[in-house]
Amino acid sequence: MRTCKADGCTKPVDGYSSLCERHKRTKARHGHPLQVGVKKTDLKPYIREIESYLSTVSATTAYDSMNDIWNRTVAAAQADIGAAQRGVPFNVHRLQASGAIVSLSEEVDSVTIVKLVMAMGFWYEDDKRHWKHDDGFRFQTVRMLLRLNPREAVYKWSGNTMTRSTFKEVPPRTTEALWSIVDASKLVSYGAEIARRKAKGLEAARNRVRAERDAILGPELTGGAA
Ligand SMILES: [Zn+2]
Known part of the structure; x- marks a missing residue:
């Protein structure tokens, strides 16, 4: 089993990616698996x-x-x-x-x-x-x-109010x-x-x-x- 290549991560990779599911998502969203x-x-x-x-x-x-x-x-x-x-x-x-x-x-x-x-x-x-x-x-x-x-x-929507989300x-x-x-x-x-x-x-x-x-x-x- 291959593990995620993001520093410090030990999760298995997602499919053919070199990253786990979470780090793959972060990379797509933030440009780098570890970018905050x-x-x-x-x-x-x-x-x-x-x-x-x-x-x-x-x-x-x-x-x-x-x-x-x-x-x-x-x-x-x-x-x-x-x-x-x-x-x-x-x-x-x-x-x-x-x-x-x-x-x-x-x-x-x-x-x-x-x-x-x-x-x-x-x-x-x-x-x-x-x-x-x-x-x-x-x-x-x-x-x-x-x-x-x-x-x-x-x-x-959360409760009765509409809040700005992600x-x-x-x-x-x-x-x-x-x-x-x-x-x-x-x-x-x-x-x-x-x-x-x-x-x-x-x-x-x-x-x-x-x-x-x-x-x-x-x-x-x-x-x-x-
Ligand atoms: Zn990872």
């Missing part, structure tokens, strides 16, 4: 980092550029859908991805979308250990993006198609670069303090100086 799903509250501090950078360092035209980038992304998705409607051969996952982009743009303003994608880039750079392989990060980025769209949410399962290849759209926007890399610059700034500040301390205290006297 990201919650909106986890992302909040990173969105604040992006907002603070935009209001203190970025040019005043940054928001125009962010709008332009997202509008171009939506226009390309609309063009994809239009072509498919005219009978141009299409890839079903790519078309689903384009549909999700257009639907999202109808529900959520572009600045919110762009800030979320940049915040994911910041998080990736700031805390690499959180991500199980790049696939885990890519899937979570797409998932967070889709979850911005209230129409994509699934609702379920996000609708998206086929992995549609997630991959969505990632390639997001990646082409360069927004993830801008977020990552903002995190790198922040880390560099903190390091420079620490070095300044150390230099001042050394200047004031001078060399430490050792042995028998008195």
